Amino acid sequence: AAAMAAERGLVMATCTAPVNIAVIKYWGxxxxxxxxxxxxxxxVTLHQDQLKTTTTAAASRDFTEDRLWLNGKxxxxxxxxxxxxxxxxxxxxxxxxxGGEDTAALSLSYKIHIASENNFPTAAGLASSAAGYAxxxxxxARLYGLEEELSEVARRGSGSACRSMFGGFVQWQRGERPDGxxxxxxxxxxxxxxxxxxxxxxxxxxxxxxxxxxxxMQTSVETSPLLKHRAEVVVPKRLAQMMQHIQERDFEGFGQxxxxxxxxxxxxxxxxxxxxxxxxxxxxxxxxxxHRYNAHHGHTKVAYTFDAGPNAVIFALADTVAEFVEVVxxxxxxxxxxxxxxxxxxxxxxxxxxELVAAVVxxxxxxxxxxxxxxxxxxxxxxxxxxxQHLLGADGLPRSRA
Numbered sequence: 065a066a067a068m069a070a071e072r073g074l075v076m077a078t079c080t081a082p083v084n085i086a087v088i089k090y091w092g093x094x095x096x097x098x099x100x101x102x103x104x105x106x107x108v109t110l111h112q113d114q115l116k117t118t119t120t121a122a123a124s125r126d127f128t129e130d131r132l133w134l135n136g137k138x139x140x141x142x143x144x145x146x147x148x149x150x151x152x153x154x155x156x157x158x159x160x161x162x163g164g165e166d167t168a169a170l171s172l173s174y175k176i177h178i179a180s181e182n183n184f185p186t187a188a189g190l191a192s193s194a195a196g197y198a199x200x201x202x203x204x205a206r207l208y209g210l211e212e213e214l215s216e217v218a219r220r221g222s223g224s225a226c227r228s229m230f231g232g233f234v235q236w237q238r239g240e241r242p243d244g245x246x247x248x249x250x251x252x253x254x255x256x257x258x259x260x261x262x263x264x265x266x267x268x269x270x271x272x273x274x275x276x277x278x279x280x281m282q283t284s285v286e287t288s289p290l291l292k293h294r295a296e297v298v299v300p301k302r303l304a305q306m307m308q309h310i311q312e313r314d315f316e317g318f319g320q321x322x323x324x325x326x327x328x329x330x331x332x333x334x335x336x337x338x339x340x341x342x343x344x345x346x347x348x349x350x351x352x353x354x355h356r357y358n359a360h361h362g363h364t365k366v367a368y369t370f371d372a373g374p375n376a377v378i379f380a381l382a383d384t385v386a387e388f389v390e391v392v393x394x395x396x397x398x399x400x401x402x403x404x405x406x407x408x409x410x411x412x413x414x415x416x417x418x419e420l421v422a423a424v425v426x427x428x429x430x431x432x433x434x435x436x437x438x439x440x441x442x443x444x445x446x447x448x449x450x451x452x453q454h455l456l457g458a459d460g461l462p463r464s465r466a
Contacts, residue, residue: 073125074460075170077206078448081199083115083184083192084108084227085263085377087322087369088306089329090236092285092295098244099223102285103295105236106306107227108379109255110263111442114408117195118448119180120455121203127175133455133462134180134196141178148220149201150176156217157208170208178203179455179462184437197221198228202445215249231255231443233310235303255441258313262385262409265437266376266392268346275340277372283336290335294328315381319367322379323354326369333372344374346432353395353424354378357388360423386414389436391424399431408438 090105130150132141140146154172180199182192201218205211219226219236226248227234232255239247275283284291302325309317333340343351347370354368366388367379380388389411398405416425448454457463 079202081445103299114439119199193222194224197225264378319364386412396433
């Protein structure tokens with residue numbers, strides 16, 4: 065099939081890539097062009113059955129220009145970060161071919177068409193840029209036959225995207241070199257390392273964030289003395305501790321540190337001038353709920369982390385999920401979608417003791433949480449072999465989605 069396609073001059077590759085959630089946060093660049101961070105970060109890659117981006121990249125001698133479609137709508141292929149990824153992948157392909165044009169290999173002069181789709185709402189503050197750029201780079205690399213370290217290329221699209229190039233638990237190393245060649249992602253442990261770990265995403269709002277991450281973090285770098293202290297003094301210690309908690313599958317240590325680091329990241333946002341508010345009253349109610357729940361049980365059973373937006377990500381072990389989901393359901397009773405309230409992996413039913421309800425569920429706020437997504441750690445980008453799953457048709461244009 066590939067040979068026949070090459071005959072027609074149309075070559076296509078489709079990949080999927082995951083979302084990741086940082087437990088030691090990235091906030092602040094030391095180089096905005098190369099996307100080099102002021103501190104290292106550590107994240108958990110989420111399972112693609114619940115959250116993923118799918119991207120098809122196609123090249124053909126018949127294409128007259130590069131084109132890009134996001135969720136079915138044509139988008140700007142000239143976006144500097146998309147161009148940076150394209151340029152880097154083509155540069156690596158050229159280098160790999162030793163300058164000589166390999167006749168069997170895809171011509172680098174062909175224009176390309178790219179289509180990308182998320183199986184989750186883009187603006188829901190679920191790190192769609194990380195999955196999106198990791199997926200773009202994976203599909204392009206496949207198209208051009210590249211095998212090498214690609215997290216450095218993904219980083220040029222979106223900093224956190226480099227972490228989505230691996231599954232499980234992933235560190236983005238700050239690096240020391242000004243050219244960024246040592247600022248890349250490394251897997252700390254695969255997703256199979258901690259099979260009991262579960263993730264609940266509490267979606268409170270699908271709205272776009274008040275201040276985009278790109279602008280927000282540079283304002284923080286310029287104005288927050290707390291951020292400088294965080295990057296230089298706090299994060300290096302925390303990173304080492306977090307890696308140890310993960311290696312030891314120590315939920316108590318992992319959960320406490322994830323919460324502390326989330327809180328400090330949001331404190332640096334408050335320390336930015338003018339201040340940035342990503343957490344809402346509802347986010348703060350969820351934080352208080354988690355602390356009441358843990359206090360009732362006498363140890364850390366759930367741990368929250370928030371990125372640059374109001375949605376809560378809650379880590380828990382599998383045996384805690386059903387009870388905590390019921391606590392959330394009592395605290396934020398679903399307005400209308402009672403049956404659609406919990407999505408993703410199945411959640412068992414739980415009955416709550418009267419002591420727990422009295423201690424943990426204070427005044428319920430109906431309809432505040434839109435839904436809960438239950439997921440778990442998962443693998444890195446995957447190649448999609450089934451040609452019926454390509455997002456582009458034989459003409460190189462988006463297939464009409466049934």
